[in-house]
Amino acid sequence: MTAAPGTARPRSAREVYRDLLPELMRADHRLFCLDSDTGLFEAAAFAEVPGRYLNLGIAEHNLMGTAAGLAASGNVPFVTTMATFAATRALEAIKIDIAYNALPVRIVATHGGLAAGHLGPTHHALEDLAVMRALPGFTVVVPGDAGQAGEAVRQCAALPGPAYVRLGRSATPDLDGAAPGAGPFEIGRAQWLRRGGDVAIVACGPHPVLAAVRAADRLAERGVRASVLNLHTLRPLDVAAVVAAAEGTAGVVTVEEHWRSGGLGGAVAETLAEHAPARVARVGMPDTFAERAGGQEYLLDRYGITTGAVVAAALNLTGGTHGGGTHDPDLSRV
Amino acid sequence: MGAAAPADPPEADLPTVAHRVREHIVRMCAGPEGGHLGGSMSLVEILTLLYFEVMRVDPRRPAALDRDIFILSKGHGAMCLYAVLAERGFFPVAELAEYSRPGSRLMGHPVRAVPGVEMPTGSLGHGLALANGFAVADRGRRCFAVLGDGELQEGAVWEAAMASAALGLGNLTAVVDRNRLQITGPTEDAIGLEPLADRWRSFGWTVREVDGHDFGALREALAPNGTGAGPPVAVIARTVKGRGLPSLEAETRSHYARLSGRQAERSLAVLQARRRRAGS
Numbered sequence: 001m002t003a004a005p006g007t008a009r010p011r012s013a014r015e016v017y018r019d020l021l022p023e024l025m026r027a028d029h030r031l032f033c034l035d036s037d038t039g040l041f042e043a044a045a046f047a048e049v050p051g052r053y054l055n056l057g058i059a060e061h062n063l064m065g066t067a068a069g070l071a072a073s074g075n076v077p078f079v080t081t082m083a084t085f086a087a088t089r090a091l092e093a094i095k096i097d098i099a100y101n102a103l104p105v106r107i108v109a110t111h112g113g114l115a116a117g118h119l120g121p122t123h124h125a126l127e128d129l130a131v132m133r134a135l136p137g138f139t140v141v142v143p144g145d146a147g148q149a150g151e152a153v154r155q156c157a158a159l160p161g162p163a164y165v166r167l168g169r170s171a172t173p174d175l176d177g178a179a180p181g182a183g184p185f186e187i188g189r190a191q192w193l194r195r196g197g198d199v200a201i202v203a204c205g206p207h208p209v210l211a212a213v214r215a216a217d218r219l220a221e222r223g224v225r226a227s228v229l230n231l232h233t234l235r236p237l238d239v240a241a242v243v244a245a246a247e248g249t250a251g252v253v254t255v256e257e258h259w260r261s262g263g264l265g266g267a268v269a270e271t272l273a274e275h276a277p278a279r280v281a282r283v284g285m286p287d288t289f290a291e292r293a294g295g296q297e298y299l300l301d302r303y304g305i306t307t308g309a310v311v312a313a314a315l316n317l318t319g320g321t322h323g324g325g326t327h328d329p330d331l332s333r334v
Numbered sequence: 335m336g337a338a339a340p341a342d343p344p345e346a347d348l349p350t351v352a353h354r355v356r357e358h359i360v361r362m363c364a365g366p367e368g369g370h371l372g373g374s375m376s377l378v379e380i381l382t383l384l385y386f387e388v389m390r391v392d393p394r395r396p397a398a399l400d401r402d403i404f405i406l407s408k409g410h411g412a413m414c415l416y417a418v419l420a421e422r423g424f425f426p427v428a429e430l431a432e433y434s435r436p437g438s439r440l441m442g443h444p445v446r447a448v449p450g451v452e453m454p455t456g457s458l459g460h461g462l463a464l465a466n467g468f469a470v471a472d473r474g475r476r477c478f479a480v481l482g483d484g485e486l487q488e489g490a491v492w493e494a495a496m497a498s499a500a501l502g503l504g505n506l507t508a509v510v511d512r513n514r515l516q517i518t519g520p521t522e523d524a525i526g527l528e529p530l531a532d533r534w535r536s537f538g539w540t541v542r543e544v545d546g547h548d549f550g551a552l553r554e555a556l557a558p559n560g561t562g563a564g565p566p567v568a569v570i571a572r573t574v575k576g577r578g579l580p581s582l583e584a585e586t587r588s589h590y591a592r593l594s595g596r597q598a599e600r601s602l603a604v605l606q607a608r609r610r611r612a613g614s
Contacts, residue, residue, distance in 0.1 A: 054470065054501070059493035062463040066497065069467015072453065077467075093490070096457055097464060101446060 010171035013149030013206075014040055014110050017167060020150050021078055024157055025049045031157065032070055032077040036063045038110065040080060060085045064093035064105070071103035076157060082116070083109035083125030083166055087132060098162050099135040106156050107164045112142070113205060113257030114290070114299040115169035121289040125166075129204075130262025132164040133235045139163040140234040141187055142204040142264075145175045148232065151185040159187075170296070172206035175230070178213045188233050190241035196225030199314045200245035203255035204231050204264050207300055208283075212255050215310035224318055234267050242268055243276045251279030251317035255310055257300070260284040281313040346386045348549050351421055352378045353609045356578045358417035358430050360593065360601045367434035367442065368592025372575035372582065373482060374414035376513040379547045380571055381411075381418040384478060388556050393423035396449045402475050403468040405453055407461020408482030408511060409443040416440055416448065424450035459488025462508060466498050469506040473562065480509045484516030487525045492537065499538025504564040507556060508539075511546065513575040519586050534568040546571025578605055 022045045025031040035041050035055040046053035056063050060081055067077040079086075086094065086109045098105045109128065116123035133140045139159055143149040149167055156163040175182065179193035193209070194201075194216045203212035209230050216226040227245045231238065246252045252272065254265035265282030272278045285303050292302065300306060355378050363369045385391065389402040406415050413433065420427045425448065432438035439447040443456030453464050465479035485491065498506055512530070514521050521527055531541045540559060544551040555569045576588030579601055593601060 056497050057493075057500075059490075059497065061459070061490040062466070062493035062497055065460055065463025065490070065494065066467040066470065068453070069464040069469075070471050071467070072464075073468055073471030075471055092457060093460060093463070096454065097460055100454055 011146035012171040013146045013167040016146045016150040030076045034079045036081040060090035064090045067105045068097035083112040087128035112166035117295040118293040126259045137161045142166045144209045148185045190238040191230040194228035198225045200227045200252045202229045208255035211307045214307040246278040253313045255283045355417040362433040364593040364598035370410040371591040372588030375577045376573035377414040403477040405461040405479045409456030419450040458485040459490035462494035469503040495537045498566040504562045506566040509569045513573045515575045539568040543570045546573035
């Protein structure tokens with residue numbers, strides 16, 4: 001059991017973003033905030049940057065197109081909507097109007113993964129990472145906690161091309177508590193949270209990264225030394241770090257709040273297949289939509305995105321015994 | 335940096351330019367892939383007037399900061415746009431012969447690699463939102479989006495139309511190329527659009543309805559709306575698909591045509607005869 005991480009000052013990434021963006025806009029006249037009736041922002045927060053906060057209503061295609069027109073005119077729009085509406089409803093506008101033109105639009109998507117909880121599958125975003133990392137030139141970032149979210153927003157303001165930043169909904173623990181000394185957050189560079197040579201665990205997003213760290217600690221109690229990589233940037237991917245983490249180990253366990261297809265697990269498997277073939281076990285949402293209500297934590301547990309599942313997958317790779325606590329009967333076939 | 339004033343358009347006889355544009359379109363349709371003939375022909379007067387009289391553009395500096403913005407939302411009208419841009423001097427007219435040929439930058443829908451093209455378009459329903467973004471970014475310039483009438487069946491058009499009015503984009507003009515045909519036949523037999531003017535009005539737009547082949551009427555309709563901060567303007571331009579080639583005018587089959595060398599020569603002869611008759 002690790003020290004209870006982050007209990008001191010839990011913050012939600014959304015709140016950090018909400019507070020940070022007006023500040024960034026005051027410092028850089030090119031920045032716009034394009035809202036889609038999310039309720040996250042108050043217009044009064046933008047009083048000092050008149051005309052640069054636009055609430056375009058419940059119309060995500062129009063949101064992305066307008067952002068593209070603004071960006072093509074030399075501006076840097078921050079677009080806010082829920083991840084599921086960005087990555088699916090507005091995808092064509094993102095692909096054609098933004099990615100094709102390589103425009104510096106920043107899509108800050110809230111409610112990533114299962115964060116919408118009981119609101120159900122229409123509001124879960126379990127495909128967004130696969131979709132967004134397929135688009136040429138997009139930077140795709142999944143901050144591990146609220147502090148990293150702020151850093152991601154700050155750093156992506158300066159990128160020349162488009163970016164997708166996936167945030168959750170509620171407060172999550174600060175990673176510092178679980179992984180002190182992990183070093184600064186830097187877009188494009190994975191963070192080493194643990195170093196160990198028997199097995200590698202690669203994760204992104206607040207809950208998966210915490211599960212990875214806790215799993216490493218639990219594995220250590222059983223004499224298995226695990227590396228843990230916070231692979232918060234899916235594109236451009238830190239190939240060197242993934243290869244280094246995998247080399248010499250029994251294999252790599254990936255952990256993500258996403259369907260197993262095409263997201264972090266897919267990215268890691270592709271990378272290793274090309275550069276350093278290794279066995280890969282993917283912990284993520286099985287091939288199904290959530291069929292029961294429940295909060296994010298309940299759904300993560302129900303669908304096996306858990307510390308226990310990571311431990312089980314790691315032990316499976318290292319030839320140890322299963323100690324998993326997943327409800328997912330499919331896990332053994334991952 | 336401050337951009338110098340765009341160059342004045344060349345002394346142009348608009349009907350003559352329009353005639354040449356139609357000839358270019360016919361020749362492009364005789365290329366290896368054919369082309370969207372009908373919906374390119376219906377646009378000729380609209381685009382000719384915009385590029386030779388209405389818009390501030392500078393072919394030597396397509397990215398000049400003080401330019402006006404044009405988005406061809408109905409991207410399948412690319413041949414007309416390419417021909418007008420070439421005639422206006424954005425790239426050599428001779429390059430039009432490369433249309434659709436392997437390695438050419440002149441693809442079947444507009445691409446940004448072509449000088450003067452602001453945005454790639456072709457998937458329908460994108461252009462008005464893009465124009466909104468350009469119009470918000472600089473209210474001192476005029477922005478134009480040309481939409482097909484069938485394209486109005488895309489829901490994203492109306493997302494954008496609501497926003498244009500809500501944002502008070504008086505510097506924005508949407509032109510609907512109302513040729514009344516889509517691939518499968520009359521728009522009114524598919525998902526009908528009438529009463530079209532009332533629909534735009536109900537979304538908060540000022541509506542002007544004109545003959546889209548009449549330069550004089552178009553000139554009035556495309557005039558600024560006065561304040562520049564008022565409602566956006568929708569111009570419903572009544573046009574004829576395939577305009578200029580009697581055998582294809584108002585015919586559904588004009589939507590896409592691949593012309594043989596002989597058909598192209600015959601079509602050019604028809605265009606020239608029409609031009610002589612109309613010519614004073």
